[in-house]
Amino acid sequence: MLFRKTSIMKNEKNIEILKSKVEEVRICLFTTISAKDEFSSRPMATAKVEEDGSIWFFTNEYSLKSKEISKENQVTLGYSSPADNTYITVNGKAELVDDQVRKEAYFSAPVKAWFPDGVQDPRLILVKVTPETAEYWDGTSSKIVLAFSLLKAIVTGDQPDAGKHDKINF
Template identity: 30%
Template sequence: MKKELREEFWHAFEKSPFIMLRLEDNGGHAEPMTAQLDKEAIHTIWFFTSKDNRIAVGGRAMGQFSAKGHDVFACLAGTLVEETDQARIDKHWSKEVEAWFPEGRNDPNLKMLRYEIDDAEVWTVELGLFGTFKMLTGQEVKSSELGQHATGLV
């Protein structure tokens, strides 16, 4: 079950690579970030940000994900560290990123962060027609009817 749930999460994340991310020790609110995904790096996500962004200092971080269809949810714990590998920056560079950094890859305010995930919790929602009817009519929906949940998916 864990492997299937992990694959379902990454598939949903690939379709909508946006995550709310916050530093654990900073006390600030989470903010939306666009993840740069790599199919070969299962426990790592990259982000382009500016050096003055509140998460740019790095450290322990928590991220929350909700799939586009609201059928997959995840909470990811890990550590944000600066990515200095120019090949990695080049690999993930795109027109969308360039829109935020008009001076390109050499923008003095550009910083890439690597999110090294060490723990995750994932939920899926699979109500189906009968479960949706029960919910809409105020009937009890049992947890066994909701979907799957797993921890430690890294």
């Protein structure tokens, strides 16, 4: 029983890390696989990261992206905040979800620009991404400290301290 409890606690910690980093950056490149088996990416705003680690987005039910998810639901999300030196990739399974309660809870003014009829727009659907793995790089140091670390590495031949990097599984 100790193994299961430890495993649950580790997963909760991984979800907490993922949630904080994704909420910090919010915009990602949402990558699907096209009908031609090519990667297809587009910027998307994260609507919500739930306590279980699932990541939610709004989309048009009739979009190419929705068709791609229906055919092949393996996706990659790439979050990037160069100003904060934070980068996250998430690999997981996507599914289209028509949930009126979540639509109402997660709907925001920016989403209204894409769906002027609001949560009643017949095209509006949610995409739920269930993470399987994630990887992040978090250089919490200032740009000056990072530049000094790079300069020091050039002079000494040592590896620069670029911050924290980790892979997490769910």
